[in-house]
Amino acid sequence: MSKNEAAEFAGRIADLFICHEEVVRIWDRFDSMRVHLKAGKQNEDPRHLLITGLSGVGKTQIAKRYVKKNPSYEFMQDGKKITAMPVIHVKLPYPFTMLDFYKRILKSLKAPITRSDARVNYVKEQALNLLIKQRTEMIIFDEMNFIIRTKRFDDQAAMEMFKDLTNEGQLSIVCMGTPQIEPLRTMEDEYIRRFxxxxxxxxETLDDTFLSLLQKIEEQLQPPKPIYLNSTETAAYLHECCQGRIGYLHSMIIEAYRLLDVFEADFSDFSKAELNMSILAKAHYNLFRDSDHLRPPSDK
Structure with missing residues (x-):
């Protein structure tokens, strides 16, 4: 294996993403929301979505890859070239504040804040104007738990900010977090109707869908030699370690190959980097030590 081939292999490990059934199901929901928005429904309430899931199930990657699937493009308006951004991903700030909320939107729009001493209303107006100008149809807000964790900010005030944003910008929003964010949706009938x-x-179980996932991972990694991730012993061990959470699984694979020096700049001899149970066990220990991550989660 040449150094270039080794670098490409390391890149495939780091950039691993499997478009499995759960990803397709969520993306289809996103597509539906955007079609509804564009099909003459913009004068009504846009459709919104609150997505929950345990840590490590892949929520953030689903969002980021959907943005990548719907990239920016340029168009001309009044003789000026404008970059349209149909879908953006915004990681919410912690602690959550109104000013930082709008600043994060501007950052995702790749727009500079023109004044260092800008106040909330100024930054809000700039964000709203650019969302319309850049034809943004959907914002995916990540880390909604930061709202709940910010004790000095009222949860309902935050939800009213989201409502105001959608009313002014006429766009759809997706709010993502762990199951603890569900009360944000249910605190008002209006939020239940909108979201x-x-x-x-x-x-959840070691079944054909998980075995199929492991097979797709190996196919995407394209190792020079088969590593048989979906073999009976390896699949059972991996499922136990990650509890069916793809984020944990990806971290283990990255750490295992790190231990095998695949990410070193001078790596080129793949014969010294064969994945096996011993390496996977060491990777698991390095990542989790004696933590209780193996405890079956109460929220499924």
């Missing part, structure tokens, strides 16, 4: 609800499920 649908989805749960990103983990691979």
């Amino acid at each position: 649908g609800w989805e749960t990103v499920r983990r691979f």
